Structures are given as structure tokens and as C-alpha cells.
Amino acid sequence: MRYTPHTEAERQAMLKAIGVERIEDLFADIPAQVRFPSLDLPEGMSELEAQRLFAALAAENATVATHPCFLGAGAYYHFTPALLTHLLFRGEFYTAYTPYQPEISQGTLQVIFEFQTLVCQLTGMDVANASMYDGSTALAEAALMAVRLTRSRRTRLLISEAVHPEYRDVVATYSQGMDIELVPIPFDRRNGTTDVEAVRAALNEHTAALIVQYPNFFGQIEPLGQLGELIHGVGGHFVVSADPVALGLLKPPGDFGADIVTAEGQSLGIPLMYGGPYVGLFATRMKHVRQMPGRVAGQTVDIEGRRGFVLTLQAREQHIRREKATSNICTNEALIATAVTIYLSAVGRHGLRQVANLCYHKAHYLAQRLTALDGYELAFEGPFVREFAVRTPVPPAELNRYLWETHGIIGGYDLERAYPELKNHWLLTATEMNARADIDRLVEAVAGYPGSPAPSR
Amino acid sequence: MPNTYGFVPREPLIFEHSVPGRRGVELPPLDVPEAELPPEEYLRDELPLPEVSETDVVRHFTRLSQLNFAVDIGFYPLGSCTMKYNPKVNDAIANLAGFLHLHPYQDETTVQGILRLMYELQAWLGEIAGLPAVTLQPSAGAHGELTGVLIIHAYHTSKGRRRHVILVPDSAHGTNPATVAMVGYRTVSIPTGADGNMDLDALKAALNEDVAGLMITNPSTLGLFEEHILEVAEAIHSVDGLIYMDGANMNAMVGVAKPGDLGMDILHYNLHKTFSVPHGGGGPGAGATAVRADLARFLPVPVVAKEGDRYYLDYDRPESIGRVRAFYGNVNNMVRGYVYMRMLGREGLEDMSRTAVLNANYIRVQLQDLYDLPYDRICKHEVVFSGKRQAKKGVRTLDIAKRLIDFGIHPPTIYFPLIVEEALMIEPTETESKATLDHFIAVMRRIAEEAEIDPDTVRSAPHVTPVRRLDEARAARRPVLRWTPEGAS
Ligand SMILES: Cc1ncc(COP(=O)(O)O)c(C=O)c1O
Numbered sequence: 021m022r023y024t025p026h027t028e029a030e031r032q033a034m035l036k037a038i039g040v041e042r043i044e045d046l047f048a049d050i051p052a053q054v055r056f057p058s059l060d061l062p063e064g065m066s067e068l069e070a071q072r073l074f075a076a077l078a079a080e081n082a083t084v085a086t087h088p089c090f091l092g093a094g095a096y097y098h099f100t101p102a103l104l105t106h107l108l109f110r111g112e113f114y115t116a117y118t119p120y121q122p123e124i125s126q127g128t129l130q131v132i133f134e135f136q137t138l139v140c141q142l143t144g145m146d147v148a149n150a151s152m153y154d155g156s157t158a159l160a161e162a163a164l165m166a167v168r169l170t171r172s173r174r175t176r177l178l179i180s181e182a183v184h185p186e187y188r189d190v191v192a193t194y195s196q197g198m199d200i201e202l203v204p205i206p207f208d209r210r211n212g213t214t215d216v217e218a219v220r221a222a223l224n225e226h227t228a229a230l231i232v233q234y235p236n237f238f239g240q241i242e243p244l245g246q247l248g249e250l251i252h253g254v255g256g257h258f259v260v261s262a263d264p265v266a267l268g269l270l271k272p273p274g275d276f277g278a279d280i281v282t283a284e285g286q287s288l289g290i291p292l293m294y295g296g297p298y299v300g301l302f303a304t305r306m307k308h309v310r311q312m313p314g315r316v317a318g319q320t321v322d323i324e325g326r327r328g329f330v331l332t333l334q335a336r337e338q339h340i341r342r343e344k345a346t347s348n349i350c351t352n353e354a355l356i357a358t359a360v361t362i363y364l365s366a367v368g369r370h371g372l373r374q375v376a377n378l379c380y381h382k383a384h385y386l387a388q389r390l391t392a393l394d395g396y397e398l399a400f401e402g403p404f405v406r407e408f409a410v411r412t413p414v415p416p417a418e419l420n421r422y423l424w425e426t427h428g429i430i431g432g433y434d435l436e437r438a439y440p441e442l443k444n445h446w447l448l449t450a451t452e453m454n455a456r457a458d459i460d461r462l463v464e465a466v467a468g469y470p471g472s473p474a475p476s477r
Numbered sequence: 478m479p480n481t482y483g484f485v486p487r488e489p490l491i492f493e494h495s496v497p498g499r500r501g502v503e504l505p506p507l508d509v510p511e512a513e514l515p516p517e518e519y520l521r522d523e524l525p526l527p528e529v530s531e532t533d534v535v536r537h538f539t540r541l542s543q544l545n546f547a548v549d550i551g552f553y554p555l556g557s558c559t560m561k562y563n564p565k566v567n568d569a570i571a572n573l574a575g576f577l578h579l580h581p582y583q584d585e586t587t588v589q590g591i592l593r594l595m596y597e598l599q600a601w602l603g604e605i606a607g608l609p610a611v612t613l614q615p616s617a618g619a620h621g622e623l624t625g626v627l628i629i630h631a632y633h634t635s636k637g638r639r640r641h642v643i644l645v646p647d648s649a650h651g652t653n654p655a656t657v658a659m660v661g662y663r664t665v666s667i668p669t670g671a672d673g674n675m676d677l678d679a680l681k682a683a684l685n686e687d688v689a690g691l692m693i694t695n696p697s698t699l700g701l702f703e704e705h706i707l708e709v710a711e712a713i714h715s716v717d718g719l720i721y722m723d724g725a726n727m728n729a730m731v732g733v734a735k736p737g738d739l740g741m742d743i744l745h746y747n748l749h750k751t752f753s754v755p756h757g758g759g760g761p762g763a764g765a766t767a768v769r770a771d772l773a774r775f776l777p778v779p780v781v782a783k784e785g786d787r788y789y790l791d792y793d794r795p796e797s798i799g800r801v802r803a804f805y806g807n808v809n810n811m812v813r814g815y816v817y818m819r820m821l822g823r824e825g826l827e828d829m830s831r832t833a834v835l836n837a838n839y840i841r842v843q844l845q846d847l848y849d850l851p852y853d854r855i856c857k858h859e860v861v862f863s864g865k866r867q868a869k870k871g872v873r874t875l876d877i878a879k880r881l882i883d884f885g886i887h888p889p890t891i892y893f894p895l896i897v898e899e900a901l902m903i904e905p906t907e908t909e910s911k912a913t914l915d916h917f918i919a920v921m922r923r924i925a926e927e928a929e930i931d932p933d934t935v936r937s938a939p940h941v942t943p944v945r946r947l948d949e950a951r952a953a954r955r956p957v958l959r960w961t962p963e964g965a966s
Contacts, residue, residue: 021820023562023753023908024832030911034839043831046838046855047733049702054738059731060604064822067566074816078575080590085578094803095581101502103535105572111549112542115563117756120555120892123942124882127545128758131538134491137959141525147958150759153616156803164659186803193777193799194623197630197660241519269514271521284803294591295581295804296616297761309956315759320952326487328944332952338619338655339892343664348655351617351749351764355757365491366502366534369526374504384512403515424584433582456508 021066082430084292088458089430090386092407092449093237094155094184095295096265096287098375099452104289104362113358118315118351122330128354129329132317135361142267142364143281144274145303149314151357152349155284156187158300159231159261160194161313161347162280165304166229166257167200168311168346169279174228174256175200180214182207182236183261185438191231205230212240212400212409219250229257229280234273235266238435238447239383239407240400244276252277264288264301265451266405268376280304289363290356299356310336313347375452379406382450382459389463390448396466399445407449409435409442416446419469427465429458487943488540492960495527502531544943545758546887552913556859556890556902557650557698559728559750566820567753567813576812581804585789591808592788595781598815602765605826606724606744607737610773612780613765614806618725621745621764622656622692624777625721627798628743628768629690630660631775632719635796640689644713646675648699648894653692653723662689669896673701673852675709684716694723695739696730696857698894700837700902710740719743719772727751728906729834729858732827736767743768752814763810777801832907833858836914840903843918847925851897859904863897872928872935874899879946880927880938884920 026034031043040046047055065073084097108114112127119125119132132150139148152158163177177195179188181204192202203222208215214232223230230251235241248258259280260273265287273281285299286292304312310333318332338345367375383406390396395413412419420431435445450459514520529537547553553560570576579588599611615621626643633640643662645653647669654664665683670676675693691713695703703709713720722741728751730736736744748754749762756762768776778797779790790805821829834857841850841860848862864874878888878901890902905914927935939945 021564022825022828023564023821024828025908025910026832026835031835034835034911038835038838038842043835046831046834049704049855050734051707051739054734056733057607057735057738059823059826061601061823061826062819064820064825067564067820070566070816070820071570073819074570074594074812075573075575077590077594078570078573080593081575081579082583082587083574083578084580084583085574089580091580091582093582097578097580099504103502103531107535107538107542109568110539110542112545112547113758114755115548115560116545116758117553117555117558117560118759120890121546121878121882121888122947123879123939123944124546124887125544125758126943127541127543130488130490130541130544131758133958133960137490137492138526140959153620153761154802154804157616157620157801184803186800189800190802193627193801194659196627196798197662199661241515267521268524269521270519275521291577291809292580293577293809294579294588295806295808296802297763297807297810299761309958316958318952319957320948322944322947324945326944328947330947330949330952332949332958333956335953338651340651341655342651343654343658345651345655345658348619348623348652348659349617350619350650350652351747351756351760351762353616353757353761354759355755356761358758361491362534362538365527365529365537366531367504368499368501368528369524370500370528371502371504372526373524378504378507380514381507381509381512385509388512403519420584424587430580430583430587452504459509 021064084430087428087430088454088461090432090448090450090462091430093433093447094284095292096449096451097292097453098287098289100289100291101366103366104359107362108355108359114355119331122328126328129317131358131361133319133329135357136317138361138364139301139303142264142272143262143303144272145281146306147309148301148303149312149316151353152300152302152314153353154296154298154300155261155282156190158282158302159187160191162259162282163191163229163231164194165280165311165313166259169257169308170228174226176203176226177229177231178203178205178219178222178227179231180205180207182212182214182238183231183233184237187261211402212238213242214247216246219247223250223254225254227254227256229259231259233261235263235405238400238409239404241403244273248277265376265379268372269380269405279308285360288360290359297353297356299353299360309333311346312336314349314352378452379450382454383408386448386450386459390466393467406451407447409445409447412444412446415444419466422469423465429462429465488537490960491527491529491537494529494533494537497528499528499530501529501534551885552909552917553887554889554903554905555887556904557725559904559906561753561906562908563753563755564817567816570816571809571812576809589788592781594815595811596783596788598811599781601818602746602767605731606767607735608744608767609770610776611765611767612776613811614777614801615745615764615766616802616807617760617762617764618745618747619652619656620801621766622652622723623659624766624801625743625745626656626660628772628775629719629721631798632772633689640687642688644683644688644691646693647896648697649692649694650698650723650725650893673699674704677705677708680709681712684712686716688716688718690719690721692721692723694726696726699852699861700856700859701852702857706739725750726858729830731830733830742772748810748814753817754810754813761807761810763807763814829907836905836907836909839914840905840918844921847922859902861894861897862901864899864901867925867928868899870928870932872932874901876935876938877924880924880935881920882939883941886917886920
């Protein structure tokens with residue numbers, strides 16, 4: 021298949037206009053010894069053949085749409101309303117690019133403005149950007165911004181070990197070239213939240229920020245009020261990576277004085293897609309806006325006085341400020357931000373609360389049934405929303421294998437993968453996609469695992 | 478407030494459609510017993526989201542979409558962005574349930590299809606680059622740059638030294654120096670010579686043992702192939718620096734020259750440019766990064782590997798720079814890019830780059846009598862003019878750009894390269910027909926004429942858009958960055 025429409029006659033006419041004989045003549049500036057290498061690649065195919073080839077590849081994957089799934093750990097299976105896909109694939113959104121020309125990009129610009137507003141409403145913050153790559157890079161950019169907010173006089177960052185392990189890795193990667201000291205803060209083994217005393221002990225006048233996750237990687241709700249006070253007490257900044265679905269229920273980080281709030285937006289109607297594209301949400305205080313990374317849309321008027329939207333505060337961005345920019349981000353996740361905007365509009369105030377409630381009650385039902393089995397107990401005390409850790413009498417990796425092979429169930433996340441000290445700890449999630457019957461099936465399957473005791477009703 | 482003016486939408490904000498108590502999409506009822514909610518102090522009392530109906534939502538976003546220009550509507554020669562046609566089959570395949578509904582932590586045995594796709598894509602990108610080791614993790618071009626510069630940093634660290642400088646030509650895109658700064662390096666800018674090539678003498682003068690590497694875009698953002706590239710590579714390697722090639726312009730290079738053969742050590746691709754992944758109003762993209770075999774050890778974890786006929790995620794890479802994001806990258810966009818590559822195949826990919834270059838040169842020769850051509854030689858996939866001549870008549874490049882809109886054409890890139898005064902960076906891409914190019918040429922010629930005899934028409938453009946020129950100074954001076962109930966207009 022080719023998408024080059026010229027006929028041979030047109031091609032010849034164009035070459036003639038240029039004054040060369042063959043297309044190859046247009047490459048005389050390439051050193052001859054490396055020009056036109058042979059590519060060891062197969063020939064192309066028609067659309068029909070491609071459809072068949074890729075349908076066969078897709079069929080080699082087992083999907084969460086056809087198998088009950090209890091995995092979360094940073095990516096969650098939620099409902100996507102049909103209208104979302106329909107609207108998102110409109111070519112006017114889909115095949116446009118960055119709205120550099122506002123007169124013909126009001127659609128994208130207004131969507132960004134609405135997205136920024138929704139992110140602020142959800143997080144309780146003043147101002148949000150037009151998106152980052154994902155939740156992890158949003159958090160890494162927040163860490164760098166927190167250092168900038170101290171004019172780089174402070175370079176010590178405290179990061180809770182109850183933050184998603186991959187997010188912590190990304191923060192570490194992003195800090196590599198800078199002289200940043202990353203101090204890991206352990207979590208309390210009793211309630212699974214950031215160890216407040218360890219924070220207190222680690223704070224000093226060089227500390228730029230404290231970074232926590234809300235609810236954290238184990239699903240536990242961090243005491244944001246207490247943590248915020250501690251970090252503000254030494255004049256540092258409070259950075260919170262939040263779960264937007266939980267914010268349908270929980271007090272937003274903005275209410276606790278957070279200085280920067282980031283989030284992975286995937287839970288808001290975005291399919292799992294094996295990890296991406298997702299979208300990073302990024303919000304802060306108005307007084308910090310000039311250090312915020314990424315694009316931002318603002319409201320203005322046109323020469324006839326009509327309301328319109330433009331990209332603004334661009335003096336922070338790479339195309340204007342180059343090495344002094346607040347980030348190198350250029351292409352962001354606009355379409356996924358659009359999807360989030362559509363989703364939050366479609367479910368609205370009532371619907372998001374309903375989603376959060378469904379998650380909450382289903383996760384608790386699952387927890388209650390599972391911990392009724394001998395040898396299974398909640399790993400931590402204190403409230404959670406849609407995700408929780410249980411101690412298991414057998415290694416979760418073996419449980420997961422058994423569940424998959426004998427029941428076609430996709431089990432939970434084995435916490436030992438990232439926390440060697442959490443042997444036999446299993447992280448499970450339930451959302452509105454997990455029907456009661458699936459939850460019951462999981463529990464019965466676990467009960468039937470050779471070596472597990474039967475449910476004690 | 479009227480929603481339309483004739484059929485031109487005037488669309489309020491979604492918040493302005495909101496009515497207390499209105500419901501949108503319904504969710505299923507609770508089918509398990511209710512648990513006790515957490516104590517009051519954890520719960521938010523208000524959730525200030527909009528309350529609208531499903532019909533409101535569909536009309537709102539449909540109307541907003543109609544305020545946009547896009548590749549599906551018309552010619553979009555936005556230089557450096559490669560706004561080619563996005564085949565619909567890419568999306569049909571990317572939306573198959575077997576690609577859409579996969580959790581990133583599913584067991585590898587249950588996702589062999591997607592792992593195989595990623596593995597093969599790595600191999601194709603490696604072959605085209607002549608740089609065999611590939612990571613698919615970067616989310617976009619600039620993220621690929623960050624990955625690449627971190628690899629440069631890791632390379633020098635592995636040799637037990639710390640260097641402080643990265644050389645960047647003055648024609649570079651803003652992401653290059655911004656990336657350099659993010660890794661804690663200092664940018665030293667290398668000027669461009671009168672022939673559009675990097676000034677070799679200046680490059681050599683800037684070289685010393687503190688230079689960690691060079692970031693170069695080739696073809697450059699002037700749309701020109703860097704003719705002394707082999708010498709440049711030799712010079713950088715003589716101080717054991719590494720060369721990062723910004724592959725934003727790979728649409729000119731596939732099957733034309735392999736960056737690896739040109740002495741490049743690291744390259745990023747923008748799958749959303751070269752391989753037809755749609756731009757989505759600003760993203761998401763996908764920014765795969767390819768490196769020389771001996772630099773493979775520094776790639777982010779994990780990479781997709783194969784043992785026998787089993788595909789797996791390889792985390793066992795002790796010298797890795799670490800992750801640059803959670804999970805494995807913008808996987809669904811990798812599907813789109815790979816579908817495109819497979820359909821084109823070897824010959825189709827070669828034809829792609831050659832035709833892209835043909836189209837740009839066709840525009841070059843048809844407009845160079847009316848628009849100033851700062852570097853008068855064969856161009857690659859894009860041609861950069863200067864609007865200097867028109868500026869003398871008081872018509873700026875910005876005005877020319879806005880006037881193009883009146884003729885149903887998206888303006889070229891005008892915000893860079895910074896070294897060309899009043900730059901007009903035109904990238905037609907290979908998917909445009911001769912008829913479209915001829916129309917564009919005719920419009921550009923007409924605008925050049927208008928600049929002479931009727932400059933006001935150009936200066937007041939666009940004339941037929943939903944809004945006219947917007948007050949950007951006001952937006953920056955008094956930022957209104959979100960809707961509030963109080964500030965409702
Ligand atoms: C020359 C060049 N380099 C780098 C980039 C950055 O790529 P991305 O926007 O995918 O991050 C761009 C993007 O527009 C570009 O044109």
C-alpha cells in the first residue's frame with residue numbers, strides 16, 4: 021500500500037519543473053558511499069492483508085474485556101462510554117496538531133481550557149497545564165519544578181516509598197544529571213502510609229519537597245494534612261501524586277495545602293492499551309505558574325471582542341526559552357486530555373462520585389470475602405478506596421499462575437516484585453467493571469487453590 | 478446565548494451548559510453490600526464537575542471539533558511536524574480489543590501478540606536507522622532526546638568522567654537546548670554557515686575534552702542535508718563525544734541514508750511524524766530511540782527481548798539509565814506506526830521519503846522568484862523561505878500565514894528556525910497530490926502579489942474564521958487559565 025498519489029505523468033512534470041531527470045538526483049548532497057542503502061525489510065501489503073495479519077497478532081493477547089481482572093497498580097480497567105470513542109476519533113480533533121494558529125484551532129484550545137478547569141476542580145488547585153506524558157513523568161517534572169521553586173538553592177527531595185515504584189524510578193532518572201539528592205522515606209508497616217516520624221527526621225533546611233501518593237501505591241490514604249504541615253514547616257513544597265477516581269470521594273490535595281498535584285488520568289475512561297498512551301495531569305498554585313512545565317491555554321478576546329482561547333505564558337516553554345525553559349516537553353497528550361475532558365463531562369458530578377463509590381464498595385466486598393479465607397488478611401490498617409494489599413499464605417506469583425491457568429482470571433500484583441520485604445503480599449483492585457459474580461469467582465478460585473483452606477462462612 | 482450563527486458554531490464552555498441535578502452517562506447499580514465509608518474527615522463535600530446530558534456532551538464536542546482545522550480537512554504544510562495523511566486502518570487495528578484492553582502488568586504469556594509487535598517494531602526501526610538497539614519507551618520526540626542525552630551522560634559516567642557541554646547548532650529546535658539543560662549540561666551554540674551547513678571551523682574551535690556530545694538535526698531544520706556530516710562525526714568522535722541525531726526529519730531519510738552509516742550514535746524517531754501516527758491536537762506521539770550496539774546497555778528498562786519463540790520484557794540491564802516513564806511507552810501508537818510500516822514495506826518506505834523530497838523541491842522552485850530563499854540549494858523534505866521581501870512592504874510572515882487560512886490552507890511553521898528572519902518553513906509531505914501543491918503555490922503567489930498591491934487585506938487576515946486575530950498580549954498579561962463560576966462571561 022502506498023499513500024503517494026502522484027501519477028507517473030505528474031511525477032515527470034514535477035521533475036521537469038525542478039530541472040532534474042530522476043528523483044535520485046535530488047539526493048546528490050548525500051555522501052555517495054552511504055546513499056540509498058539497501059533496507060533489509062519485507063515488501064508491503066494491502067490494507068486487507070494488514071487487517072488479517074494484525075488481527076492474528078491481536079488474537080494472541082488475552083484481554084481484560086474477556087477475563088476478570090483484579091490488577092491495578094497504576095493502571096485501571098474502567099468503563100469507557102461509547103460517545104467518548106465516537107467523539108475522540110473525529111478527524112478534526114484527531115488529525116490536528118498543536119494549536120499554534122488559534123483562529124483555526126478554537127476547538128482544541130477550548131477543550132484544553134475546559135480540561136485545565138476540570139483538573140483544577142478535581143484536585144482543588146488553582147491552575148493546571150494542558151497535559152504531561154503520563155502520571156510518572158508528571159511527577160518527575162513536579163520534582164524538578166519543586167527544586168526550581170527554591171531557585172535551586174534546595175536540592176533535597178524526600179520521596180515516600182509508598183509512591184508507585186516505577187514513578188520513583190522515573191523521578192530518579194529525571195534527577196540523574198542534576199545535583200539532586202533523593203531521600204527515600206519508608207512506610208509504616210502497620211498502616212501502609214508514609215512514616216511520619218521518618219519524614220520529621222529527614223526534614224531540614226535543604227529540603228525542597230516532600231513527594232507522596234494519594235491514595236498511595238498500597239491503596240492506603242495518606243495523612244496529607246499532617247505531611248503538608250511538616251514539609252511547610254521547613255519552607256519546602258508539598259507534591260502529591262493523586263488518583264483522580266479516588267478524588268471523586270476523597271478530599272482533594274488542594275484542601276491540604278499541596279503546592280503541586282499530579283495524576284495519571286488513565287482511570288478517567290481511557291482504555292488500558294498495555295500501558296499507553298495515558299495522560300499526566302499537572303496542577304499547581306497560581307503564584308507558581310511561571311515555573312509550571314508544559315503548555316497552557318488562556319482566555320482572551322479577538323479583534324471583534326468575541327471570547328476566544330490561545331496558548332499563553334509561552335515564555336516558560338522550550339520554543340521561546342530554549343535552555344531556560346521549564347521543561348523540554350513539546351508534543352504532549354492532547355488527545356487523551358480531550359478524552360478525559362469528554363469523560364468528565366459525560367459522567368459529570370454525579371457519575372464520577374458513583375464510579376468512586378462503586379469502586380469503594382466492590383473493593384471492600386472483595387477484601388471482606390477474601391479475608392474470610394484462612395490465611396488471608398489485610399496487610400494494613402486504615403481506609404482504602406479501590407485497591408488494597410492482602411497477606412497471603414502462598415506466594416502471589418503462584419496464586420496468579422493458578423488463577424490464570426485453571427480459571428482464566430487475571431489476578432493481582434505481587435508486591436514482592438518491587439518490595440522484597442513484602443513477601444506474600446498481594447495488591448488487588450476492584451472497579452465498576454468487576455461484577456459481583458466475578459469477585460465471587462475469584463474468591464472461590466482462591467479458596468480452591470490446592471493448599472488453601474475452604475471459605476469459612 | 479445563541480449556539481450558532483448560521484452554521485458556524487459559537488459554543489459556550491461545558492460549564493455554561495451545566496444545570497444542577499442534570500445527569501449524563503449512567504453507571505450500573507451497586508451489586509454488592511455497601512461498606513462503611515471512611516470517616517467524614519477524609520471525604521470531600523463538594524465535587525464541582527459539570528452536570529450535563531449526554532446530548533449536551535455530544536453536541537458540545539462535535540461543535541468544538543468543527544472549529545478546528547485538521548489534516549482530514551485540508552493541506553497542513555506545518556514544517557518540522559510532518560502532517561501527512563493518517564490512514565484510517567491504523568486506528569481500526571489499534572482499536573482491536575486485543576490491543577486496547579491489555580493491562581501492562583498482565584503475565585507475559587498472555588500478551589505475546591503485543592510483545593511480538595513491539596519486538597518487530599524495534600527491529601524495523603533499528604534497520605532503518607542503522608542503529609540496532611532500540612527503546613520504545615519515550616512518549617514523544619523530546620522524551621527521546623532526554624533518553625538520548627541521559628545515555629550520553631551514562632556513557633561518560635561509565636568512563637569515570639564528568640563533562641559539562643553539549644554542542645547544538647543555532648538552527649536547532651527549542652527542545653534540544655531544553656533537553657541539554659534537563660540533564661545538567663550547558664549548551665554551546667554552533668553557528669550555521671552561509672551554505673546552510675554547520676560552520677565546521679566553529680565546531681572544531683568549540684571542541685575539547687569537556688564536550689560530552691553534539692545534538693544535530695539532519696536534515697536540519699532548514700530542510701537541508703548536513704553536507705559535512707561525516708567530518709562532523711569524526712570531529713566529535715575525536716574527543717570521544719557522542720552524536721545525538723534529532724530524527725524529527727526522518728521523513729526525508731528512510732532508505733536514503735542510515736544515520737548509523739553517517740556516524741550518528743543515537744537517534745530518536747517521532748512515530749507521529751514519520752510513521753503516520755495522528756497528532757491528536759498536540760499529542761500523544763511516540764518517540765522511539767535507537768542507539769549503536771555498544772550503547773544498548775544504557776537503554777531504559779525494560780526492553781522487549783526474545784528467547785526461542787518467547788517474547789519477554791528484559792529488566793536485567795544493570796547499566797540502564799532507568800525508566801523514563803511508567804510501563805513501556807505509548808504502545809497503542811506503536812501499533813499505528815507499525816501497521817503503517819508493514820503496509821508500505823521496503824519499497825513503499827523508500828518511495829515515501831523520495832516523494833516527500835520531490836514535493837518540497839517542487840514548491841521550492843515554484844516560489845523562489847517571489848519569496849526570498851536564504852539557502853539556495855536542493856532541499857530535503859521541507860523548504861524554508863524568508864518573508865523578508867514582503868516584510869519590507871509591511872507584511873509580516875505572520876500575516877502571510879494568516880492569509881493562507883482564508884484559502885483553506887494551514888499556515889507553515891513560522892516560529893523557528895530562529896536564524897531565518899521571517900521564516901516560512903513549508904513541509905508538504907508525500908501524501909499530497911500535485912493538484913494540492915499547485916493550489917498552494919497559486920495561493921502563495923497571489924499573497925505575494927497582494928503584499929505589493931493590497932497589503933491591508935493580508936494584514937487583516939484571516940477574514941472568514943470563527944474568531945479573528947486574538948489578543949495574545951492580554952491573555953499573557955491577565956491570565957485567565959480556567960473557568961470559575963464568578964468569572965463566567
Ligand atoms: C526538529 C524537532 N525536534 C524535536 C521536536 C520535538 O518532538 P516532539 O514534539 O515529538 O517532542 C520537534 C517537534 O516539533 C522538532 O520539530
